[in-house]
Amino acid sequence: MGTKRLVLREPEARDRAAFIELLASPEVHTYLGGPRPREVLERELPGVPEPWPGSFAVDLDGEMIGQILLRRAREHSRPAAAGRVDLGYMILPRAWVLGYAAEACAAALDWFDGVLPGEAAVLHTQTANIGSMRLAAKLGFTEVERFRAWDAEQWLGLRAPATLSD
Numbered sequence: 001m002g003t004k005r006l007v008l009r010e011p012e013a014r015d016r017a018a019f020i021e022l023l024a025s026p027e028v029h030t031y032l033g034g035p036r037p038r039e040v041l042e043r044e045l046p047g048v049p050e051p052w053p054g055s056f057a058v059d060l061d062g063e064m065i066g067q068i069l070l071r072r073a074r075e076h077s078r079p080a081a082a083g084r085v086d087l088g089y090m091i092l093p094r095a096w097v098l099g100y101a102a103e104a105c106a107a108a109l110d111w112f113d114g115v116l117p118g119e120a121a122v123l124h125t126q127t128a129n130i131g132s133m134r135l136a137a138k139l140g141f142t143e144v145e146r147f148r149a150w151d152a153e154q155w156l157g158l159r160a161p162a163t164l165s166d
Contacts, residue, residue: 018064066091
């Protein structure tokens with residue numbers, strides 16, 4: 001699946017270095033609980049990622065620049081999110097501010113609408129993450145609630161299900 005500039009595909013063994021870079025990046029993890037130590041990632045990250053529906057490598061000109069995740073929210077999450085599909089994304093800092101996150105997330109949501117028509121999606125972010133808040137609004141997520149968790153104010157948004165006329 002793709003957009004004008006990006007390809008969303010299953011993660012592959014060649015993406016391992018990019019995954020380590022994403023997970024170890026202090027910039028990427030400013031609002032995600034902090035980076036993981038690179039040496040631990042080098043040791044523990046599998047050579048070939050386990051494929052599963054809703055996990056996409058964001059590919060720009062043959063190189064992974066990020067990841068999109070669409071996964072079912074756990075039952076112990078916020079009541080408004082429990083059981084819904086949660087959109088998550090990480091983009092390498094060198095690819096920020098170029099519209100890639102919005103483009104990739106919109107493509108992933110189009111895929112989601114085709115695979116699970118009639119289902120709403122949710123997105124969590126910290127209210128301090130202005131870029132993520134802006135992206136959520138651009139993608140059509142509207143605020144359901146704000147709450148305090150992980151020592152920060154969190155935001156939960158809901159994107160209404162696509163309809164047949166969409």
